[in-house]
Amino acid sequence: MAEPTGSSSAGSASSEPASKRGIGLIGLIALVISSSIGSGVFALSTDISAAAAPGAAIIAWIITGIGFIGLATTFGKLSLARPDLDGIVAYANEGFGPFVGFVSGWGYWLSIWIGNVAFGVMLVTAIGYFFPPFADGLTVPAVVFISVMNWAIILLVNHGVEEASVVNAIVMCCKLIPIFVFIVTMLFMFSFDVFTADFWGTLANNLGNDAAPGSLTTQIINCFMVMMWVFVGMEGAAVLGHRAHRNADVSRATILGTSALVFIYVAASVLPYGYLTRDELLTMGSPSMVYIFQEAVGSWGGAFIAGGLVISILGAWLSYTILASEAMRTMADMELLPSGFAKLNAHGAPTLCLVVTGAMIQLLSIVMLFSEAAYQFAYSLCTASIVISWSLASAYMVKLARAREVEQAGSALALSLFATVFLVVAVVLAGVDLLLLCCIAYIPGLVCYIAARREQRCNHILEGFEKPLAVVLVGLGVVAIVLVAMGIITI
Numbered sequence: 001m002a003e004p005t006g007s008s009s010a011g012s013a014s015s016e017p018a019s020k021r022g023i024g025l026i027g028l029i030a031l032v033i034s035s036s037i038g039s040g041v042f043a044l045s046t047d048i049s050a051a052a053a054p055g056a057a058i059i060a061w062i063i064t065g066i067g068f069i070g071l072a073t074t075f076g077k078l079s080l081a082r083p084d085l086d087g088i089v090a091y092a093n094e095g096f097g098p099f100v101g102f103v104s105g106w107g108y109w110l111s112i113w114i115g116n117v118a119f120g121v122m123l124v125t126a127i128g129y130f131f132p133p134f135a136d137g138l139t140v141p142a143v144v145f146i147s148v149m150n151w152a153i154i155l156l157v158n159h160g161v162e163e164a165s166v167v168n169a170i171v172m173c174c175k176l177i178p179i180f181v182f183i184v185t186m187l188f189m190f191s192f193d194v195f196t197a198d199f200w201g202t203l204a205n206n207l208g209n210d211a212a213p214g215s216l217t218t219q220i221i222n223c224f225m226v227m228m229w230v231f232v233g234m235e236g237a238a239v240l241g242h243r244a245h246r247n248a249d250v251s252r253a254t255i256l257g258t259s260a261l262v263f264i265y266v267a268a269s270v271l272p273y274g275y276l277t278r279d280e281l282l283t284m285g286s287p288s289m290v291y292i293f294q295e296a297v298g299s300w301g302g303a304f305i306a307g308g309l310v311i312s313i314l315g316a317w318l319s320y321t322i323l324a325s326e327a328m329r330t331m332a333d334m335e336l337l338p339s340g341f342a343k344l345n346a347h348g349a350p351t352l353c354l355v356v357t358g359a360m361i362q363l364l365s366i367v368m369l370f371s372e373a374a375y376q377f378a379y380s381l382c383t384a385s386i387v388i389s390w391s392l393a394s395a396y397m398v399k400l401a402r403a404r405e406v407e408q409a410g411s412a413l414a415l416s417l418f419a420t421v422f423l424v425v426a427v428v429l430a431g432v433d434l435l436l437l438c439c440i441a442y443i444p445g446l447v448c449y450i451a452a453r454r455e456q457r458c459n460h461i462l463e464g465f466e467k468p469l470a471v472v473l474v475g476l477g478v479v480a481i482v483l484v485a486m487g488i489i490t491i
Contacts, residue, residue: 025249028237031319032257034172035233037264038115038316039122039287040226040379041179042309044269046288047226049281053201054273056219061270063220064227065262067422068234070415071390072258074397075238076251081406083247086330087238088393093334095396099449099466103473104392105331106445107438111386112324113357115232116317117364118378120146122287123313125375129290129306138374146365149317154358157321160347171315178308179264182293186271189296195274204278211282224426229383230265233316234258235390236323286375321357328353338452371491384434385441387427394420433489439477446470 023031040047048057078091085094089108093101124142128135134142198204201213213219237244237253244250272281272292284291287309294302329350332341345351368374394416400406401413427435453461462470483489 023243024245028253029257030172031236034315035236035319040230042287042289045272048269049278051222052219055199060220060223061266068231070419072254074394074416076254079250089330091396092392102336102449104389107385107388109327111382112320113360115382116320116361119313119317121375126306126309143365150361153321154354158349158354175312178305183267190274221429225430229379324357325350325353335456384431385438387423391423436480440480442473443477
């Protein structure tokens with residue numbers, strides 16, 4: 001385990017020395033927001049309108065918003081109840097044993113670097129608005145550009161994550177400006193008549209065309225993966241909690257940051273339904289915010305939002321790289337990965353973790369050349385992976401609340417239980433095939449886990465329920481490989 005940043009009590013923050021260096025409240029909030037607001041918010045209008053009419057989208061947002069505010073509150077309470085634990089991977093490890101901790105940590109690490117690949121693809125698309133050679137999608141020159149950006153960010157983070165967090169706060173301020181300008185413009189352009197013209201998608205369903213959204217239940221389910229994707233990164237403050245200036249700031253930053261995200265996402269995705277009809281939104285180019293704003297104010301608007309998108313992606317890419325490296329380092333500290341991953345350089349950054357993460361981003365970027373929908377596939381796989389980690393951390397709070405080991409155990413139990421059920425049900429309904437693909441990635445991960453356990457000279461590498469769980473993971477991974485080879489699951 002990493003050394004705790006304070007005493008084991010929730011109130012230890014007050015006793016910490018004032019001179020302690022670390023990330024402050026504003027920096028942690030910036031990390032939560034900047035980690036989550038990457039490319040997804042700029043494509044929300046088209047992605048959600050493709051899935052649902054406005055009425056169903058609002059219901060889906062209510063469910064998702066409650067789920068993620070519950071999850072944020074859960075993370076906040078966990079950071080106060082167990083300040084000695086370094087984030088969501090440690091929660092799973094403490095609550096359910098080392099192998100479940102590995103399952104959580106490996107899934108989290110997978111999700112973060114896969115998300116960076118999604119950012120790379122969308123970054124090329126955004127630059128294509130200004131630079132036509134990049135407008136044709138993911139090409140070899142585009143992958144070369146992604147590769148250069150990938151390793152440049154790796155070098156920045158390798159210089160020190162606290163210094164990188166300052167850059168992150170500046171980037172957050174810059175990228176929020178175009179998003180808020182878009183939201184305010186949509187408020188002025190909003191027409192209630194347009195918004196309610198086909199509120200539940202009944203007319204589109206009756207016409208029976210390809211754009212028909214389906215039943216209300218189908219529309220809500222189809223929204224979940226898109227909506228969950230834009231919250232990936234909201235756990236950033238919890239992951240870097242051990243680097244916080246005060247332990248209490250982790251809880252405040254997670255709850256405040258996630259609440260702000262819910263407001264931003266709902267406004268950015270629902271208000272356009274009152275400016276353009278659903279059919280018109282579906283015809284917008286990707287990323288949709290660029291072209292909606294261009295339609296509203298003229299050609300300068302598209303350039304303004306596209307520029308904001310570029311800054312946004314760079315900020316989120318930076319945050320995700322920090323989170324991915326910290327996840328691997330934490331796993332090594334918990335003896336879930338070989339000890340080499342825990343070594344820090346002179347700047348306090350885990351160099352080996354960063355190099356491995358960068359190499360995986362590089363590899364998947366090349367593979368994405370052969371995908372017809374690289375961005376959608378990457379962000380969906382990213383979301384499915386991280387739901388595993390979110391659910392296990394939330395389940396740990398359920399365990400603590402049932403044992404009444406946290407303050408306000410009743411409310412903590414209700415919120416964490418709802419968050420856990422929501423996450424599991426939503427991802428199973430929206431992307432069970434993606435969960436199968438995640439199991440493929442666990443096969444090499446198991447090799448690393450076994451190596452770590454042998455390095456620690458453990459008498460039993462797997463104990464009790466861990467053995468059948470490992471067999472299930474490997475079995476599902478093999479099934480997924482077969483289904484991919486047969487073309488039943490496509491990449």
